[in-house]
Amino acid sequence: MKHFSCFLIALLFIGGTLHAQDQTFKKLREESAKGIKNTEKDTTGRLWKKGGSFGLTFNQGSLSNWAAGGDKLSLSLLGTLNAFANYKKGRHSWDNNIDLAYGYVNTTSLGTRKSDDRIDLTSKYGYDIGRNWYLSGLFNLRTQFTDGYIYPTDSTREFTSTFFAPAYIVLSPGIDWMPNKDFSLFMSPFTGRWVVVRDEFLSSKGAYGVDTGKHVKSEFGAYVTATYNKEFAKNMTYKTKLELFSNYKHNPGNIDVFWTNIISLKVNRLISANISWDMIYDDDVRVFENKETGVMGPRLQIKQVLGVGLTAKF
Structure with missing residues (x-):
């Protein structure tokens, strides 16, 4: 995992040289929501910009006397909500973004299962110190419904999980490097992270x-997050967000990885298609069994979703 983490860090810094067009961390959610481009000059004098998008994807299939089987x-249903509220005045900025998703799949053989479940809230303050550098403070909360x-x-x-079990809370002072409109790199050597497990069964x-019977684990370490957004063809956008965290207090070489990727294709004003894939590695998530040895331990978690449906902006 150490080699894999080093590879991701190298990839992250290589990505910083790509020529693109983003100035702030908020662009990941704004581009996903196809909202207002906050880097464009605002001639209205507004201090706040707000907006977002709601997506709904539904799939249904049925078979009767179908020789190929199935x-x-x-039935499957997936709802997503991306919203932002951003403040800008002089050198001061305050960006707030929320990303919600929930989906279910139902089949006659397997019954009902979740296909997606996400709550991701980010709030970041920045102060422009010039030459594409910003003094910043970041808050992030990630859990599920x-x-x-x-x-x-x-x-x-x-x-294995429920609402606020787990929840990951990050509080991080740091510095932002935003050399262009599409790339943002936030770095902090002094970050507090709390892992919350409110459920009694999981806590036990x-x-x-978390320690057995406890509900909160505090961690202190280094935190890096990078975002990249690029419209690489007409009505097609690629967005990625990579988070790395090293816990100084326990196995700092085992870097936690959270990596999301989305390719969006806008068909028309209401219809869009999205391909997303997420990768997570957390050494403390030891719920997966090695089929050869029978030993429970951490694994690289991968999720891929393809959807076509309705999208409404507000």
């Missing part, structure tokens, strides 16, 4: 690295 009925399970077999499931198992 489920008789399958409802219970989550893993499925060792089609007929069994294991409870010491899930997500």
